[in-house]
Amino acid sequence: xxxxxxxxxxxxxxxxxxxxxxxxxxxxxxxxxxxxxxxxxxxxxxxxxxxxxxxxxxxxxxxxxxxxxxxxxxxxxxxxxxxxxxxxxxxxxxxxxxxxxxxxxxxxxxxxxxxxxxxxxxxxxxxxxxxxxxxxxxxxxxxxxxxxxxxxxxxxxxxxxxxxxxxxxxxxxxxxxxxxxxxxxxxxxxxxxxxxxxxxxxxxxxxxxxxxxxxx
Amino acid sequence: xxxxxxxxxxxxxxxxxxxxxxxxxxxxxxxxxxxxxxxxxxxxxxxxxxxxxxxxxxxxxxxxxxxxxxxxxxxxxxxxxxxxxxxxxxxxxxxxxxxxxxxxxxxxxxxxxxxxxxxxxxxxxxxxxxxxxxxxxxxxxxxxxxxxxxxxxxxxxxxxxxxxxxxxxxxxxxxxxxxxxxxxxxxxxxxxxxxxxxxxxxxxxxxxxxxxxxxxxxxxxxxxxxxxxxxxxxxxxxxxxxxxxxxxxxxxxxxxxxxxxxxxxxxxxxxxxxxxxxxxxxxxxxxxxxxxxxxxxxxxxxxxxxxxxxxxxxxxxxxxxxxxxxxxxxxxxxxxxxxxxxxxxxxxxxxxxxxxxxxxxxxxxxxxxxxxxxxxxxxxxxxxxxxxxxxxxxxxxxxxxxxxxxxxxxxxxxxxxxxxxxxxxxxxxxxxxxxxxxxxxxxxxxxxxxxxxxxxxxxxxxxxx
Numbered sequence: 001x002x003x004x005x006x007x008x009x010x011x012x013x014x015x016x017x018x019x020x021x022x023x024x025x026x027x028x029x030x031x032x033x034x035x036x037x038x039x040x041x042x043x044x045x046x047x048x049x050x051x052x053x054x055x056x057x058x059x060x061x062x063x064x065x066x067x068x069x070x071x072x073x074x075x076x077x078x079x080x081x082x083x084x085x086x087x088x089x090x091x092x093x094x095x096x097x098x099x100x101x102x103x104x105x106x107x108x109x110x111x112x113x114x115x116x117x118x119x120x121x122x123x124x125x126x127x128x129x130x131x132x133x134x135x136x137x138x139x140x141x142x143x144x145x146x147x148x149x150x151x152x153x154x155x156x157x158x159x160x161x162x163x164x165x166x167x168x169x170x171x172x173x174x175x176x177x178x179x180x181x182x183x184x185x186x187x188x189x190x191x192x193x194x195x196x197x198x199x200x201x202x203x204x205x206x207x208x209x210x211x212x213x214x215x216x
Numbered sequence: 217x218x219x220x221x222x223x224x225x226x227x228x229x230x231x232x233x234x235x236x237x238x239x240x241x242x243x244x245x246x247x248x249x250x251x252x253x254x255x256x257x258x259x260x261x262x263x264x265x266x267x268x269x270x271x272x273x274x275x276x277x278x279x280x281x282x283x284x285x286x287x288x289x290x291x292x293x294x295x296x297x298x299x300x301x302x303x304x305x306x307x308x309x310x311x312x313x314x315x316x317x318x319x320x321x322x323x324x325x326x327x328x329x330x331x332x333x334x335x336x337x338x339x340x341x342x343x344x345x346x347x348x349x350x351x352x353x354x355x356x357x358x359x360x361x362x363x364x365x366x367x368x369x370x371x372x373x374x375x376x377x378x379x380x381x382x383x384x385x386x387x388x389x390x391x392x393x394x395x396x397x398x399x400x401x402x403x404x405x406x407x408x409x410x411x412x413x414x415x416x417x418x419x420x421x422x423x424x425x426x427x428x429x430x431x432x433x434x435x436x437x438x439x440x441x442x443x444x445x446x447x448x449x450x451x452x453x454x455x456x457x458x459x460x461x462x463x464x465x466x467x468x469x470x471x472x473x474x475x476x477x478x479x480x481x482x483x484x485x486x487x488x489x490x491x492x493x494x495x496x497x498x499x500x501x502x503x504x505x506x507x508x509x510x511x512x513x514x515x516x517x518x519x520x521x522x523x524x525x526x527x528x529x530x531x532x533x534x535x536x537x538x539x540x541x542x543x544x545x546x547x548x549x550x551x552x553x554x555x556x557x558x559x560x561x562x563x564x565x566x567x568x569x570x571x572x573x574x575x576x577x578x579x580x581x582x583x584x585x586x587x588x589x590x591x592x593x594x595x596x597x598x599x600x601x602x603x604x605x606x607x608x609x610x611x612x613x614x615x616x617x618x619x620x621x622x623x624x625x626x627x628x629x630x631x632x633x634x635x636x637x638x639x640x641x642x643x644x645x646x647x648x649x650x651x652x653x654x655x656x657x658x659x660x661x662x663x664x665x666x667x668x669x670x671x672x673x674x675x676x677x678x679x680x681x
Contacts, residue, residue, distance in 0.1 A: 017529075017532075018533070018536075019409075019529060019530075019533055020408050020409065020508055020533070022645075022647050024626070024645070024647045024648075024649065024650055025647065025648065025649075028649055029626045029627050029628060029649075029650070030627060030628055031626070031627020031628060031631075031632035031649075031651065031652040031653065031655075032627055032632075032649035032650065032652060032653050032655075033653075034653065037653060042292060042293045045256075045293070057648070057649045057653060086529060087409050088408060088409040088412060088442060091408060091409070091442055092344060092439075092440075092645060092647065093343075093344050093626075094342055094343055094344040094346075094358040094359060094360055095253075095360075096256075096342075096360040096361040096362060099360075114409060114412050114413075115412075116412070116442060117378070117412065117413060117442065117443075117444045118344060118358050118359065118360060118444060121359070121360060121363065121375070122360035122361075122362065122363075125360060125362035125363065126362070175238045175239065175240060175376060176236070176237065176238035176240075177236050177238050177240040177374065178240070188366055188374060189264070189266065189365065189366050189369045189370060192242065192366065192369075192370040192372055192374065193266075193369065193370055195233075195234070195242070196370075198233055198234065198242075199233055199242075199244065199370065199371070199372055202233045202244055203244060203371075206230070206231075206244065210473075210476065211469055211472065212465035212466070212469035212470075212472060212473040213246070213334075213337075213465075
C-alpha cells in the first residue's frame with residue numbers, strides 16, 4: 001500500500017487536555033457509538049466515511065445533534081488539522097480505525113508527550129505525523145491552542161520543527177526510517193518484497209535449525 | 217561469547233533479517249493470527265494483486281463480532297465480515313476455524329490451546345491483546361491493519377525493537393489471589409503509561425508458581441501498561457502444558473524443541489532498561505474504581521479523593537472518572553452495588569478461570585436483579601467445563617452460559633452493559649463506554665466477579681463462604 005505523504009502542515013490546533021486518550025475514545029466500538037446505536041450507520045467500513053465516528057461518544061447525542069461542549073465541535077477547532085493532548089495518547093486497542101477517523105475529520109498531526117506504541121506506528125502508515133514533545137512544552141502548546149483566535153501552528157517534518165502561534169520553535173525527534181517513509185509516501189510492502197532473497201535466506205537458516213516448526 | 221541478552225533480545229535477534237542505521241529492524245514473523253477484522257488487510261492485498269506469502273503460517277477465526285448465543289441465525293455486518301473472512305481464507309489457503317468448529321474461540325485463547333503458539337516464536341495479530349501469547353514464551357505483539365497487510369504479504373515487519381523491562385514478582389500469594397490481581401497490582405505500581413515503548417518480562421517466584429492461566433492474564437494485560445509485549449520465560453509448567461496439543465511439535469521433534477526452549481531465558485547479568493520489583497505476598501483482591509486499568513484499590517479500601525491526587529492533571533482525570541462512574545470519594549468498595557457480572561474475554565475465559573468462579577458460586581445464586589453471563593474462551597474450554605459440570609454451577613446460580621467470543625468485553629455482538637449499569641467484569645478495559653455507552657466497568661478476577669454477583673456488591677472473596 002502506498003502511504004500518504006506528510007511534509008509540511010499549517011493548521012489550527014485543537015487542545016484536548018486529557019491523558020491516556022485510548023483508541024476506544026477515538027473510535028468507539030459498536031455498543032458505544034451513538035451513530036451505530038441510533039441506527040445511523042451499521043458499522044463503518046468505508047474509510048472515507050469514518051470521520052463521523054471520530055470521538056463519536058463525546059461528539060454526538062443519540063439524536064445525531066452535536067454535543068456542544070466537546071472541543072472538536074467548537075469553532076475554530078472544528079477545522080483543526082492538529083490535535084494536542086496529554087501523555088499516552090492512543091493507548092489501548094490496536095484498531096487502525098483510530099487513525100483513519102482522525103484523518104477523516106482532517107487531523108493530520110497529533111502532538112503529545114507520549115503515545116500508545118501501536119497507534120504511533122499506525123499513524124505512519126496513513127500519512128499522519130505523531131509528534132512527541134516534552135510534557136512541559138506540550139502544556140505550553142495546549143495553553144496556546146486554547147486561545148480561540150485561530151491558533152495556527154506550523155509543522156515541518158523535514159526540519160523536524162513545530163512553530164507555535166507565539167513564534168516559539170520546538171524541535172522533535174523521529175526515527176530516520178519513519179521520517180523518510182512519511183516524506184516520500186513509501187510503498188513499504190513493495191520495498192520489503194524487493195528484499196525477498198534476503199528474507200528467504202534467513203528463513204532457510206531458521207527453519208533448518210528448528211525442524212519441529214515445519215510440520216504444522 | 218555473546219554478551220548477556222534478555223529473553224526479548226534473544227528472540228528478537230533470532231528473527232532479525234536486517235537492522236537499519238536508525239535502529240529500525242526487518243524482522244521475520246513466524247506466525248500470525250487473524251480474525252474478521254483482517255478483511256481490510258486482505259482486501260488491500262487483493263487490490264494490489266499481492267498474495268498471502270505463507271498461508272500455512274496463518275490461523276484464522278472470527279471472534280470480535282461473533283454472537284455468543286443464537287449463532288445459527290444472525291445477519292448484518294457481523295455476518296458479512298465473517299462470511300468474507302471464511303471466503304478469503306479458503307481462497308488463500310489459510311486454516312480457518314468456523315463457528316461450529318469445536319476449536320473455534322477467541323484467537324488469544326485458541327492459539328496457545330491448539331499449540332499454534334509456541335515458545336520462541338515471533339507472532340503478530342492485529343489486536344493489542346496479542347501480548348497474551350507471551351505467557352508461553354513467544355514474542356507476540358499487536359499490530360495495525362496496515363502492518364498486518366505487510367506481514368501477510370512478506371512474512372516480516374519493519375519495527376524498532378522495544379526497550380526491555382523486567383517486572384519481578386516475588387512472594388507467596390494467598391490462594392484466592394489470581395493472575396488478575398497480580399497484573400492489577402503491577403498496573404497500580406507502574407501506571408498505564410509505565411510500559412510505553414517497553415517489552416515486559418515477568419519473572420520471580422510468584423510468576424514461577426503461577427499456572428499457565430494466570431500467566432496468560434498477566435501477559436494479556438501487559439498492554440494495559442502501554443507495553444506491546446508481555447513475556448514469561450518458558451519452564452517445566454509451560455512444557456507440560458504444551459505437550460500433546462494438536463499443533464505442538466510432534467513426538468519425534470519434542471525433545472529437540474524442548475532443548476531449544478530451555479535456552480529461552482534472560483541470561484544472568486542481562487541488562488534491562490528498567491527493573492521493577494514487587495513483593496506480592498501482601499497483594500489482596502483488587503477492584504478498579506475508575507476508567508483506566510491502573511485505577512484500582514484493595515477490595516477493603518475506598519474510592520480515592522481527587523484532593524489527594526499527585527498532580528492537578530491527575531486530579532482532573534480522577535474527577536472525570538468519578539463523574540463517569542457515578543462514585544463519590546471515600547465510598548467503600550464493599551458498598552458499591554453491581555448490576556451485572558461478566559466472566560469471559562481473552563483475559564479471563566480459560567478453564568481455570570471458570571473453575572475459580574464456579575468454586576465460589578457452588579450452592580449460591582446471583583443476587584436479586586443481577587444479570588450474569590459466562591462466555592468461555594473457546595469451544596474446547598466450553599466442552600471441558602461441561603465435562604466437569606461447571607456449566608451446571610453457573611446455570612444453577614442464574615448465569616447465562618454462552619459460546620465463545622469477545623462480545624461483552626467491548627460491547628459487541630449486541631451484548632452490552634446499559635448506561636449507568638455497573639458491571640463486575642473479568643475483562644481488561646474499564647474505559648468509558650467500553651462495555652456500552654455509559655457502562656460502568658469494574659475490573660476484577662473471576663472469583664471476585666462471581667462473589668460480587670452473589671452478594672450484589674463487591675466482597676472480599678477470601679472471606680466469602
